Amino acid sequence: MSIKVRGTIAVLAGCIAAAAGATPAVASANVPVEVPLGGVESALHMDVPELSTAVPVPMPGAPEGPRYSQDHVLPQHALPRLPVSSELPATDADVPVPQLLPSERTDRLGLSTEGTPVHTLTPGASVNPPLSGPRPERLGLPEVSAPQAALGTPDVQAEPGADLALG
Secondary structure, three states: OOHHHHHHHHHHHHHHHHHHHHHHHHHOOEEEEEEOOHHHHHHHOOOOOEEEEEEEOOEEOOOOOOEOOOOOOOOEOOEOOOEEEEEEOOEEEEEEOOOOOOOOOOOEEEEEEOOEEEEEEOOEEEEEOOEEEEOHHHOOOEEEOOOEEEEEOOEEEEOOOEEEEEO
């Protein structure tokens, strides 16, 4: 086996290994984020909040294709609405609370949220010029009609929730 073939196989094996190693990171819906505040705690000599969350990775879906109608010259939804789905990340925050009264037993405030799916649709648009399609009763000539323009509104669907606790 020549050196060129060996080099080609080595490069190909390296590319496959790199692609296999990158797949789990891309497949995840969230990228975890820990907020490091340890330096602030040691510099200010006080309790600081603890915060852990994640950054959502939006995943685009397949848009609907244009729909053709006999009454319109141009297809409807010429600029299609693009579905994008993601997940609101789970977040945990633990904030120290100063004791104002000596009888108080609460020294921390906790906030936690669970991850919840989010589905969105981007805005879309469709236009129709002031001519209709060919009419057989007019020997194939179009009729004059009012111009039409439509804008598809964006849509967001989610069910977020949070728990707040003293303790």
